[in-house]
Amino acid sequence: MKFERYGKGIAKGMMVTLKHLFRHPVTVQYPEQRLHTSRRIRGNELVWDNIKCTGCATCAKTCPLGAIQIVTSVNAVENKYKVEKIEVDTGYCIQCGLCVEACPYNALFMGYAYERAKYRRAEVIQTNEALLASKERQPSGYAHPEIAEKLPEQTLLLERIFEEE
Amino acid sequence: MVLSNPGINTLFRAASLPPDWPGGFWWHWLVFTVIILAFVLTLVMGFIWFERRGMGRMQARIGPNRVGPFGLLQPVADAVKVLIKEDIIPAKADRLVHWLAPIVAFTPVLLVFAVVPFQNGALLADLNIGILYVVAVSSVTAVGIFMAGWGSSNKYALLGAMRDIASVVSYEIPVVISIVSVVLIAGSLSLNQIVLAQTLPFILFQPLAFLIFFIGASAEINRAPFDLLEADSEIVAGFHTEYSGMKFALFYLVEYGEALAISAITATIFLGGWRGPWLPPWLWFLIKIGAVFFFMVWIRTTVPRVRIDQLMALAWKFLFPLALINLVITGTEVLVWPEGLPWFLIFVNFAIAAVLILLWSKLFRLGWGRVEVRTIR
Amino acid sequence: MTLRTEPFVLNIGPVHPSTHGVFRMRATLDGEVIVNLEPVFGYLHRGIEKLAEERTYTGVISLTDRLDYLASMSNNLAYVLAVEKLAGISVPERAQYLRVILAELQRIASHLIAVGAFLNDCGAYFTPFLYMFREREKIVDLFEMLSGQRLLYNYMRVGGFNQDIPDEFMPALAKFVDTMPHFIDEYEQLLAQNEILLARAKGVGILPKEPAINVSASGPVLRASGVKWDIRKADPYCLYDRFEFDIPTGTAGDCYDRYRVRVEEMRQSLRILKQAMPQMPSGEIKSEVPHLLRPPIGEAYGRIEAPKGELGFYLVSDNSIAPYRCHIRAPSLLNLTALREMIIGWKVADAIIIFGSIDITMGEVDR
Numbered sequence: 001m002k003f004e005r006y007g008k009g010i011a012k013g014m015m016v017t018l019k020h021l022f023r024h025p026v027t028v029q030y031p032e033q034r035l036h037t038s039r040r041i042r043g044n045e046l047v048w049d050n051i052k053c054t055g056c057a058t059c060a061k062t063c064p065l066g067a068i069q070i071v072t073s074v075n076a077v078e079n080k081y082k083v084e085k086i087e088v089d090t091g092y093c094i095q096c097g098l099c100v101e102a103c104p105y106n107a108l109f110m111g112y113a114y115e116r117a118k119y120r121r122a123e124v125i126q127t128n129e130a131l132l133a134s135k136e137r138q139p140s141g142y143a144h145p146e147i148a149e150k151l152p153e154q155t156l157l158l159e160r161i162f163e164e165e
Numbered sequence: 166m167v168l169s170n171p172g173i174n175t176l177f178r179a180a181s182l183p184p185d186w187p188g189g190f191w192w193h194w195l196v197f198t199v200i201i202l203a204f205v206l207t208l209v210m211g212f213i214w215f216e217r218r219g220m221g222r223m224q225a226r227i228g229p230n231r232v233g234p235f236g237l238l239q240p241v242a243d244a245v246k247v248l249i250k251e252d253i254i255p256a257k258a259d260r261l262v263h264w265l266a267p268i269v270a271f272t273p274v275l276l277v278f279a280v281v282p283f284q285n286g287a288l289l290a291d292l293n294i295g296i297l298y299v300v301a302v303s304s305v306t307a308v309g310i311f312m313a314g315w316g317s318s319n320k321y322a323l324l325g326a327m328r329d330i331a332s333v334v335s336y337e338i339p340v341v342i343s344i345v346s347v348v349l350i351a352g353s354l355s356l357n358q359i360v361l362a363q364t365l366p367f368i369l370f371q372p373l374a375f376l377i378f379f380i381g382a383s384a385e386i387n388r389a390p391f392d393l394l395e396a397d398s399e400i401v402a403g404f405h406t407e408y409s410g411m412k413f414a415l416f417y418l419v420e421y422g423e424a425l426a427i428s429a430i431t432a433t434i435f436l437g438g439w440r441g442p443w444l445p446p447w448l449w450f451l452i453k454i455g456a457v458f459f460f461m462v463w464i465r466t467t468v469p470r471v472r473i474d475q476l477m478a479l480a481w482k483f484l485f486p487l488a489l490i491n492l493v494i495t496g497t498e499v500l501v502w503p504e505g506l507p508w509f510l511i512f513v514n515f516a517i518a519a520v521l522i523l524l525w526s527k528l529f530r531l532g533w534g535r536v537e538v539r540t541i542r
Numbered sequence: 543m544t545l546r547t548e549p550f551v552l553n554i555g556p557v558h559p560s561t562h563g564v565f566r567m568r569a570t571l572d573g574e575v576i577v578n579l580e581p582v583f584g585y586l587h588r589g590i591e592k593l594a595e596e597r598t599y600t601g602v603i604s605l606t607d608r609l610d611y612l613a614s615m616s617n618n619l620a621y622v623l624a625v626e627k628l629a630g631i632s633v634p635e636r637a638q639y640l641r642v643i644l645a646e647l648q649r650i651a652s653h654l655i656a657v658g659a660f661l662n663d664c665g666a667y668f669t670p671f672l673y674m675f676r677e678r679e680k681i682v683d684l685f686e687m688l689s690g691q692r693l694l695y696n697y698m699r700v701g702g703f704n705q706d707i708p709d710e711f712m713p714a715l716a717k718f719v720d721t722m723p724h725f726i727d728e729y730e731q732l733l734a735q736n737e738i739l740l741a742r743a744k745g746v747g748i749l750p751k752e753p754a755i756n757v758s759a760s761g762p763v764l765r766a767s768g769v770k771w772d773i774r775k776a777d778p779y780c781l782y783d784r785f786e787f788d789i790p791t792g793t794a795g796d797c798y799d800r801y802r803v804r805v806e807e808m809r810q811s812l813r814i815l816k817q818a819m820p821q822m823p824s825g826e827i828k829s830e831v832p833h834l835l836r837p838p839i840g841e842a843y844g845r846i847e848a849p850k851g852e853l854g855f856y857l858v859s860d861n862s863i864a865p866y867r868c869h870i871r872a873p874s875l876l877n878l879t880a881l882r883e884m885i886i887g888w889k890v891a892d893a894i895i896i897f898g899s900i901d902i903t904m905g906e907v908d909r
Contacts, residue, residue: 007522009735010468016732017223017467017669026676027227040690040705064601096604096696101704102833110690142690143705153710156683157676158717224672389667390738393891469738470665472891473574 026157035155037114039141039148042095045111046088047139048131052107055081059099059108067092068099088131090116091124101143109139112151197289201278208454209421210240215455216421216462223466244414252410255318262316267408267415270309273302274422281429282357284439284446295356296344299430300337303385306419307333310404313416317407325394326404332476333385339484340381343374346488346495347434350506360438368435369511373491373518375435377484379460382431384476386423389465391476428457482529487521549577554893556585562659562897563904574889579882586908594868599625599700599835602868606855607694609870610906613652615644615685616848618698623779624844624855625700629837634829637702638781639822643715644685644697645780645846646811646818650722651681652849653804656901660801661733663898664742670733677725680718687711700835702828712819719815726808734802743798747884747896750795757879761851763900766803767795773847780846784821785814797899804901834863850874850901870909874902 028035037043046068055072071085100108113136118124133139141148214229214237221228229236254263277299279289292298307330314326348354350370351362359367368375384391394404405416432438432453439446471479494517498510554567564585570578590609594602606617619641626633633641658674682692688707689697697703733739749759754767764771772789774782790806792799837859845854851873858867877900885893 007526007737009733009737009740013467013732013736014463016728017463020225020673021219021222023225025222025227026225026679029227038686038690039708040688041686042690062598062601064597064604094604094694095691097690098601098604098696140690145705148708154683154687156687156714157680158683158714158721220667224669225676226672390665393665465667466669467732468666469661469733469736469742471738472742472889474889475741 026160036152037112038154039151040143041110041112041114041140042097042142043111043114043140044093044095044116045090045113045126045137046093046099046131047109047111047133047137048086049107049109050083050132052105053083053086054105054107055083056104058102058104062098062102063093064096064098065092065094085128086131087125087127089125091121097142106144109133109144109147110142112138112140194289197279197287200283201275201289204283205275205278205422205425208425209418210244212421212425212458213240213243215458216465219459219462220466223463247414247417248411250410250413252412253407255407257318258407259316259318262312263407264412266309266313266316267412267419268309269312270306270419271415271422273305273309274419274426276302277426278429280356281433282360282438283450285361286357287447288357291355291357293353293355296348296354296359296430296434299356300341300344303423303426304333304337306423309419313408314404317404319407322404322406325406328473329387329394329404332387332391332473332480335477335480336381336384336484339377339480339488340385342485342488342492343371343377343381344434346371346374346492349492349495349499356433356438359434360440363437363440365508365511366435366437366440370506370514371435371491371495372515373487373521374495375431376518376522377488377491378435379431381480381484382427383461383464384480386420386427388420388424388461390468390470393470393473393476424458424461425454428454428461431457478529483525487525490521491518547572552890554890562902563907565897565902565904565907567893567897569885569890569893571890576885576888576890576893579885579893581878581881583878583904583907586904588909590909591868591870595864595866598863599837599865600833602865603698604694604696607696608905609872609909610652610848610850610853610874610903611693612655612903613648613849614693614695615648615697616652616846616853618695619645619780620844620846620848620853621855622698622700622844623846624842624857625835625837627844628840628842628857628859629700629835631701631829631831633702634826635781636823636825637827637829639818640703640707640827641698641780642782642785642818643815643822644688646814647681647684647715649811649849650808651678653808654678654681656849657801657804660797660895660898660901661739663894664739666733666739670729673725673729673732677722684711684714684718687714699828699831701831702826704828706827715815715819719812719819722812723809726805726812730805734805740798742892743801743895743899744796745794746797746888746892747899748794748796749880749884753880753883754795757883758876759851759880760873760876761848762800762803762807763851763877763880765789766792766799768793773845773852777845779844785817787811787814797895800899800901836861836863845871848873850903850906851877853906870906872906872909874900874904874906878902878907 055070057070057072060066060068060070067089069085069087069089070083072081073084074080075082095110097110100110139147141151217239218228218236229239232238232242254260280292280295280298282288310329310333311326314323314329317323347359347367350367351359353359353362383389387394405413408416429450432450436453436457438453439450441449441452444452494514498506502510549570549572552569552571554569556564556566558565564583566582566585568580568582569576588608590605594605597605603618603621606621607614609617625631654674654677658671661670662668685695685697686692688705688711689695697705749763749767751768754764755769759767760771768791770789770791773779774787775789787810790803790810792803839859839861841856841858843854843856845852847853852871853873854871856867856869856871857865860866881897881900884896888896
């Protein structure tokens with residue numbers, strides 16, 4: 001005569017919960033402890049290199065939303081484009097990274113930082129010099145392997161938590 | 166070793182506190198009222214903290230740890246938050262009933278502790294109907310809950326309150342019967358005498374009664390896995406939907422206060438109350454209460470919820486017959502050995518409990534199935 | 543004298559305490575029993591099919607992410623397969639192996655949420671949910687290593703992938719595949735034989751075989767009802783015919799069977815991963831595709847076995863840089879057709895469980 005449903009399932013389940021009581025919790029106490037993000041993170045801003053940029057506006061054409069606005073004028077003497085205004089609406093941007101992949105001159109990068117919240121909507125729109133790289137605005141390695149090599153390695157949960165099997 | 170009758174045991178009599186310690190009736194009453202109030206309120210806060218951290222650790226995360234060291238002041242922060250909230254009363258509510266309900270629900274929780282012994286003889290009133298008083302008084306909470314549901318003028322609150330009454334009334338019966346089995350062995354209704362009679366804890370002699378009491382008591386206080394009235398899968402939050410501010414805090418206190426009361430009663434009648442070697446007796450009492458509550462938290466973390474009809478089926482078809490059979494068997498044992506139960510009955514009782522549970526798992530089906538419905542378009 | 547009762551309409555509103563998104567059920571109750579159910583959705587309609595007509599073929603990929611936002615790689619894969627069928631582009635073998643690996647990892651991640659949310663609805667107070675999320679975190683970390691984002695990856699492209707996998711991906715994946723079965727076993731031990739779960743989920747919300755086929759159910763819902771239909775075996779795409787794996791089916795078609803089918807599918811996915819990882823060749827990761835793709839005039843339907851069911855993209859092209867019409871066959875929407883039949887006759891608490899066991903994502907239902 002086979003017996004089932006007499007409480008064995010509940011007892012087994014309770015052993016699992018008890019085992020977890022003695023394991024290290026997986027919580028990370030932000031902001032005192034932080035993890036390294038991926039090297040290819042598509043952080044929520046764009047970093048622009050105004051020396052390499054030629055004003056071709058391929059990024060603006062590729063953007064699915066039209067979040068990049070580029071206004072150029074022709075420098076007739078040297079027969080080059082001069083970028084008068086480049087404006088990125090970071091609030092509208094969906095961080096897909098298509099613009100970074102599309103740039104033929106490697107002049108556009110995704111941002112590496114992710115704590116870029118602002119208090120006013122107007123501050124989210126970034127223009128010209130505000131888009132240049134600086135200490136707070138590091139470029140990330142998305143579509144740029146040479147930058148990805150220099151960034152710290154990503155913290156993986158697999159490495160952080162050790163559990164006895 | 167023979168479990169002896171309390172009348173023969175003079176060793177403990179000598180160490181017992183006199184009933185009017187420290188100096189007369191009124192001082193005794195005052196000291197113990199203060200002790201009980203401090204005990205209940207502090208330990209309820211401790212329980213809230215313990216549950217949140219314990220459940221957090223079992224779920225592979227840390228519980229609250231920002232407010233105070235180890236999050237110890239988290240219940241205090243909750244209390245402060247709740248106190249500064251606006252007290253909203255629905256427009257069509259019955260104001261007197263709405264106002265009285267938390268009070269009627271909370272007072273019995275405090276009253277129960279009047280007969281729980283913290284040490285030998287250290288209780289507010291050593292009533293010789295101890296456990297009967299506990300059962301009677303704790304039923305008043307159900308009235309308070311129904312007043313809350315009725316006074317809210319909310320259809321769903323009333324529904325939740327009625328379900329609560331149904332479950333409380335259904336689970337009273339197996340709980341009381343299992344208490345009677347313990348009383349038969351101990352020979353007295355007074356809680357102090359029950360503890361004195363436990364040279365071996367009664368959980369060894371009455372495993373089935375312990376199980377029935379624990380499940381039944383968890384269902385009465387609406388704790389997981391029977392917390393379907395406060396669950397998210399129900400439509401609203403049950404009888405305390407329309408409460409906010411301090412009144413809601415009182416209901417919250419009722420929930421944890423009853424958990425504390427049940428832990429205290431379980432520790433007293435099944436685990437041997439304040440008895441134990443080396444450590445002072447009140448410390449043993451606290452340790453046992455903590456152990457019972459840890460078990461409740463453990464079950465809450467692991468087990469899913471039952472449905473309302475499954476809840477009723479569990480009470481009437483599973484716990485009630487088992488409680489009756491246990492009572493008959495215990496009565497027979499006490500009849501055959503009136504001077505005290507011999508130790509080999511421990512194994513006999515465990516065997517009987519195992520057989521009965523296995524047998525019932527075969528015969529018993531939880532809840533209805535699908536109802537045939539005439540389609541309404 | 544009989545008591546006169548009246549059924550009343552209860553709104554199980556768009557904002558649920560449990561997960562699954564903004565979905566509204568208007569239930570007619572007679573006492574505690576549900577006698578009629580009317581699902582109302584559309585709260586998350588964003589016009590994805592219309593927006594797809596205004597973006598280039600590559601730009602639509604970032605839109606398809608947001609369909610079933612919990613299984614983003616699968617959506618990308620279905621769309622990219624449809625475009626490749628339309629334009630006649632072949633994909634290098636390394637990219638195909640990588641697609642299989644990513645699709646299976648995504649299946650595990652999506653089923654983890656499905657099972658966790660189902661058990662949460664049953665009342666196990668967030669414990670299995672948090673354990674699932676701990677494991678899903680490991681998968682999401684791997685995806686973050688590849689694409690840079692944790693939820694909406696936008697990683698697959700027409701013709702392969704734009705960026706190859708970094709060196710640390712394969713060792714980390716191997717470690718994950720080694721440790722995961724132990725976790726699934728532990729998880730089974732937690733709740734699979736739990737009596738209360740059996741009492742609440744076994745025999746509840748039965749969808750028999752014939753009605754399941756008639757309402758075009760697919761995915762775990764169909765397989766739990768006893769129909770052995772899996773597109774990976776029936777219409778293999780992307781090298782699935784090179785791997786050995788079983789298709790778990792249920793017998794009764796109740797909530798418990800759906801839950802078991804999902805857990806078994808996780809194990810089978812691990813099996814596929816173990817086979818695919820050593821076989822992956824080196825080589826090119828993307829074939830030559832123009833930046834602004836103009837497929838020839840025609841139509842194509844590309845479908846995959848997404849975690850929720852059969853996800854299909856029907857694309858019509860008129861030789862311009864954007865699709866002329868993009869229609870999405872969403873599995874969650876079609877699985878919902880069976881909801882009314884399954885719920886009628888049960889109680890309100892069961893309604894939540896049955897709804898959770900179908901496992902829908904509102905992004906797909908409403909598009």
